[in-house]
Amino acid sequence: MSRRWILWTPLVVFGLILMLVLWGMNRERDDFVRSQLIGDQVPAFDLPPAVAGKPGLSSADLAEGTPRLVNFFGSWCIPCRAEAPQLEALAEAGVPIDGIALRDEPAKVAQFLDQYGDPFQRIGADRDGRLQVLFGASGVPETYLVGSDGTILAQHIGDIRAEDVPGLIRAWKAAP
Amino acid sequence: MIAEAGLAALWLAAALALLQTLAGFGGLGDRLAPLTGALRGIAAAQGLLSLTAFLLLIWLFARTDLSVLLVATNSHVDKPMLYKIAGTWGNHEGSMLLWVTVLALTGGLIALMERKLDARSFAATLGAQGVIALGFYAFLLFSSNPFARLSPPAAMGQGLNPLLQDPGLAFHPPTLYIGYVGLSVAFSFAVGAMLTGKAGPAFARAMRPWVLISWIFLTLGITAGSYWAYYELGWGGWWFWDPVENASLMPWLAATALLHSVSVLAARDALRAWTIMLALTGFAMSMIGTFLVRSGILTSVHAFAVDPERGTFILVLLALYIGGALTLFATRIGSVRQGAPFHLFSREGGLVANNILLSSILAIVLIGTLYPLIAEGLFDEQLSVGPPYFNKTTMPVTLVLMLFLAAGPLLRWRRDGSGSLPRKLLLPAGASVVALVLLMLFAPDAGLLPLLGLIFAAGLAIASLVPLWGRNLLRTPLPIYGMVLAHLGVAVAAAGMASESGFTQERLQAVRYGEEVEVGGWTVQLLGLDPVAGPNWTAIEARVLARKGEGEWILRPQSRNYPSPPMQTNEAALLSRWNGQLYATLGTQDQQSRWQLRLWWKPFVSLIWLGGILIALGGSLALLGRLWRGFRARYTKRVQEGFA
Amino acid sequence: MKAKHQRLTLVVVAAVALIGAVLLAMQGLRSQAAYFYQPAALLKADVPPGQPIRLGGLVLPGSIAKAADGVTTRFSVSDGKATVPVTYRGIVPDLFVEGSGVVATGRLDAGGVFVADNLLAKHDENYVPRELGNIDREAVISESETLIK
Numbered sequence: 001m002s003r004r005w006i007l008w009t010p011l012v013v014f015g016l017i018l019m020l021v022l023w024g025m026n027r028e029r030d031d032f033v034r035s036q037l038i039g040d041q042v043p044a045f046d047l048p049p050a051v052a053g054k055p056g057l058s059s060a061d062l063a064e065g066t067p068r069l070v071n072f073f074g075s076w077c078i079p080c081r082a083e084a085p086q087l088e089a090l091a092e093a094g095v096p097i098d099g100i101a102l103r104d105e106p107a108k109v110a111q112f113l114d115q116y117g118d119p120f121q122r123i124g125a126d127r128d129g130r131l132q133v134l135f136g137a138s139g140v141p142e143t144y145l146v147g148s149d150g151t152i153l154a155q156h157i158g159d160i161r162a163e164d165v166p167g168l169i170r171a172w173k174a175a176p
Numbered sequence: 177m178i179a180e181a182g183l184a185a186l187w188l189a190a191a192l193a194l195l196q197t198l199a200g201f202g203g204l205g206d207r208l209a210p211l212t213g214a215l216r217g218i219a220a221a222q223g224l225l226s227l228t229a230f231l232l233l234i235w236l237f238a239r240t241d242l243s244v245l246l247v248a249t250n251s252h253v254d255k256p257m258l259y260k261i262a263g264t265w266g267n268h269e270g271s272m273l274l275w276v277t278v279l280a281l282t283g284g285l286i287a288l289m290e291r292k293l294d295a296r297s298f299a300a301t302l303g304a305q306g307v308i309a310l311g312f313y314a315f316l317l318f319s320s321n322p323f324a325r326l327s328p329p330a331a332m333g334q335g336l337n338p339l340l341q342d343p344g345l346a347f348h349p350p351t352l353y354i355g356y357v358g359l360s361v362a363f364s365f366a367v368g369a370m371l372t373g374k375a376g377p378a379f380a381r382a383m384r385p386w387v388l389i390s391w392i393f394l395t396l397g398i399t400a401g402s403y404w405a406y407y408e409l410g411w412g413g414w415w416f417w418d419p420v421e422n423a424s425l426m427p428w429l430a431a432t433a434l435l436h437s438v439s440v441l442a443a444r445d446a447l448r449a450w451t452i453m454l455a456l457t458g459f460a461m462s463m464i465g466t467f468l469v470r471s472g473i474l475t476s477v478h479a480f481a482v483d484p485e486r487g488t489f490i491l492v493l494l495a496l497y498i499g500g501a502l503t504l505f506a507t508r509i510g511s512v513r514q515g516a517p518f519h520l521f522s523r524e525g526g527l528v529a530n531n532i533l534l535s536s537i538l539a540i541v542l543i544g545t546l547y548p549l550i551a552e553g554l555f556d557e558q559l560s561v562g563p564p565y566f567n568k569t570t571m572p573v574t575l576v577l578m579l580f581l582a583a584g585p586l587l588r589w590r591r592d593g594s595g596s597l598p599r600k601l602l603l604p605a606g607a608s609v610v611a612l613v614l615l616m617l618f619a620p621d622a623g624l625l626p627l628l629g630l631i632f633a634a635g636l637a638i639a640s641l642v643p644l645w646g647r648n649l650l651r652t653p654l655p656i657y658g659m660v661l662a663h664l665g666v667a668v669a670a671a672g673m674a675s676e677s678g679f680t681q682e683r684l685q686a687v688r689y690g691e692e693v694e695v696g697g698w699t700v701q702l703l704g705l706d707p708v709a710g711p712n713w714t715a716i717e718a719r720v721l722a723r724k725g726e727g728e729w730i731l732r733p734q735s736r737n738y739p740s741p742p743m744q745t746n747e748a749a750l751l752s753r754w755n756g757q758l759y760a761t762l763g764t765q766d767q768q769s770r771w772q773l774r775l776w777w778k779p780f781v782s783l784i785w786l787g788g789i790l791i792a793l794g795g796s797l798a799l800l801g802r803l804w805r806g807f808r809a810r811y812t813k814r815v816q817e818g819f820a
Numbered sequence: 821m822k823a824k825h826q827r828l829t830l831v832v833v834a835a836v837a838l839i840g841a842v843l844l845a846m847q848g849l850r851s852q853a854a855y856f857y858q859p860a861a862l863l864k865a866d867v868p869p870g871q872p873i874r875l876g877g878l879v880l881p882g883s884i885a886k887a888a889d890g891v892t893t894r895f896s897v898s899d900g901k902a903t904v905p906v907t908y909r910g911i912v913p914d915l916f917v918e919g920s921g922v923v924a925t926g927r928l929d930a931g932g933v934f935v936a937d938n939l940l941a942k943h944d945e946n947y948v949p950r951e952l953g954n955i956d957r958e959a960v961i962s963e964s965e966t967l968i969k
Binding site: 007008010011014015017018020021022023024025 | 453549553
Binding site for chain 3: 411450517518520528532533535536537539540543544547551557558559560561562564565568569572573684685686746761763764766767768770772774
């Protein structure tokens with residue numbers, strides 16, 4: 001029966017569609033805008049201090065010889081509160097962390113650090129969100145791993161969760 | 177307690193669905209045959225139980241029982257009553273419960289009403305219906321329980337997407353669901369026919385009312401959805417070729433093809449395998465549509481909560497049902513006896529052409545809808561497919577389809593050797609020529625597609641009336657009137673679409689108080705702005721004066737803010753005249769205290785939805801005619817038996 | 821016509837029509853599908869003016885300006901590496917702000933300016949922790965996405 005195969009074509013077509021949507025469901029789904037700067041040098045910047053008693057942040061600080069994390073946060077950002085304990089844990093493990101406070105006011109930043117802990121060595125104030133764009137970040141919180149020569153090595157989108165901490169420490173230790 | 181009672185009803189209904197499956201498919205062999213006798217009762221009871229569960233959920237929403245998770249996440253104490261009730265199915269869980277309730281009720285109706293089918297096909301059909309219901313019960317009970325409790329109870333409730341707070345939309349999903357479920361019934365009939373090998377006119381006549389019901393509701397649902405998008409989104413368009421819209425269009429295309437092929441099967445016993453294939457396709461499309469909407473694998477402008485787990489569940493059901501049925505098709509269709517042959521130049525031939533063209537449009541829409549996925553999977557490219565693609569590809573096929581639509585009903589069954597077709601088409605062709613001349617005189621630069629659309633629509637409008645020519649209008653059967661009306665509706669809708677795309681005029685301007693704007697022969701003036709407040713929103717409302725000749729009207733477009741959840745919407749204001757609609761939306765204020773005003777004059781745009789309503793009305797007439805005929809036949813038979 | 825031949829004819833006609841539809845679709849897709857670019861990729865890709873595309877990125881702070889007509893908005897979309905100027909004629913809602921993510925549908929004009937037909941503003945500057953659960957996520961999803969046209 002040469003015509004038999006034709007009866008199976010609907011099933012085959014359906015199977016193909018099914019495979020397609022199955023793949024579509026299991027693919028890496030992120031609607032995040034990924035930074036285009038991974039592998040590049042940190043853009044040149046010099047931010048004033050975000051809070052009294054702590055130095056601001058400039059691109060030179062990020063290329064001074066040790067790999068470090070740069071964390072974008074805001075006192076107005078709720079997930080940032082959720083990730084505060086994890087940043088503390090990272091700091092305790094010896095990872096140097098710098099902060100960039102987005103569209104924030106010194107008093108509010110101080111209150112935020114008071115309430116949720118302060119793992120940061122330096123905190124720069126990004127008043128209009130320009131640096132966020134220069135880093136290729138689109139949301140808060142977001143964390144970057146910067147190499148000892150000031151190269152952006154990795155981007156973590158969203159809040160850092162407890163299970164992300166060991167991986168981040170490993171990545172920091174392995175960083176050049 | 178109410179929530180627990182609802183859950184219990186749902187579990188009982190699921191158990192009955194299992195019983196119905198066993199009894200139904202058992203009817204094919206001999207061992208479980210005794211159960212088959214109870215089938216009608218089982219199916220009816222299952223329908224009642226799921227209806228009970230659904231009514232209980234409505235009750236929970238009506239009294240805003242915030243100890244129920246679903247109510248807390250989708251309702252709010254301050255919400256108007258209509259939207260509290262509509263909120264029942266304005267969310268994933270509730271809409272799935274509605275789905276399965278309609279399904280179970282239809283199963284009950286089939287069980288109580290169906291008399292045309294032989295016992296084995298009847299049992300197999302109800303068995304298939306049971307399997308489908310069972311899958312959805314499992315879905316509800318294991319992954320989307322609508323009656324889950326929230327502890328501690330919420331204080332106010334989360335609210336409902338403000339875009340969905342609209343009386344039209346409150347009834348939109350139920351309408352579409354009845355359409356989808358009707359297709360599942362056709363699917364069950366087709367599975368039953370494949371299992372028993374009986375796919376003749378009796379099968380077609382048993383299936384036809386359900387296909388008609390499904391098709392009527394899908395037509396209404398799409399028409400209403402399009403109108404909703406038109407005035408609620410405030411973008412001036414009436415169809416955006418968005419995945420969610422395509423998800424409702426594709427089942428409609430399949431149902432339209434199925435409706436016509438079922439008629440051929442019922443009247444002439446031809447196109448057996450094709451009809452079964454279309455019945456499977458129709459349900460497959462409604463499932464794929466539901467899946468695409470619910471799983472969120474395609475980005476849509478219509479907001480829907482996305483949940484991969486639920487998507488997977490629907491996908492598994494889809495694979496089991498459609499995959500199973502298509503396997504059945506491949507292995508069993510050979511045993512379905514060949515239908516009656518016909519000449520290609522005949523009514524059957526015309527209907528086959530209609531079927532093939534509709535299927536082609538369906539393929540084009542399906543490919544376009546899935547292509548972003550294909551491109552990402554195969555070529556790792558991100559892209560979107562929008563109106564330019566869909567318009568460019570579907571319009572030419574639709575125009576050809578309109579030609580066949582005009583000629584097909586004028587052909588005779590089996591073989592048209594009379595040669596009367598050219599004579600019958602004389603008047604429609606004349607109408608097209610008149611339309612062409614008028615357009616050339618008054619609107620020569622409307623663009624090719626709108627021009628063709630209007631010319632074809634004129635011809636089709638006349639052609640659709642020709643079947644009534646020479647008939648005794650009082651003794652013409654209702655289904656003929658139904659066909660005439662539905663085909664006329666297509667012409668009317670097509671004319672509206674062509675006119676809207678060819679002649680719409682748009683103005684976007686920042687205006688001060690008192691400043692005048694001209695659009696499409698109207699003079700429009702912004703008089704002032706007023707703050708207004710609704711039950712759960714506040715808005716700035718513009719007073720816009722529209723003048724044309726002697727007439728003066730006030731339009732009130734709004735820019736609305738909802739606090740819970742926070743969202744801003746633009747409410748368009750519409751002014752309907754006999755020859756079109758004036759459409760106004762209000763934008764934001766600029767630094768020089770001017771307000772953005774966006775205005776459209778859309779000639780004859782209402783014809784689009786009027787056409788949709790005519791099509792649905794035609795379907796309803798056909799359905800009434802069929803039901804009445806069946807009722808009369810049964811009644812006559814009973815009277816005769818009474819005399820005997 | 822013999823029944824068997826007829827069935828074959830119908831199958832062949834249907835198959836030809838469907839293949840025709842697929843070819844039509846393919847041809848339409850080749851010319852009409854709107855590819856998605858970020859600014860750096862767009863500058864590299866050498867897209868001809870007039871071709872429908874989508875542009876995604878961040879609204880550069882300080883770049884939003886309204887033209888004198890009160891209805892045209894000019895701004896720049898950036899991905900940190902490159903910047904593309906955009907003009908949009910239409911009603912821009914509240915949620916479209918500097919620093920927010922945006923996806924614009926439109927085409928490049930001859931001068932390299934992206935002319936947008938509509939804007940999808942993504943107000944995602946607040947990533948939501950997944951464990952916050954159903955309630956907040958749904959509220960935030962509806963809050964965070966709005967479509968502008």
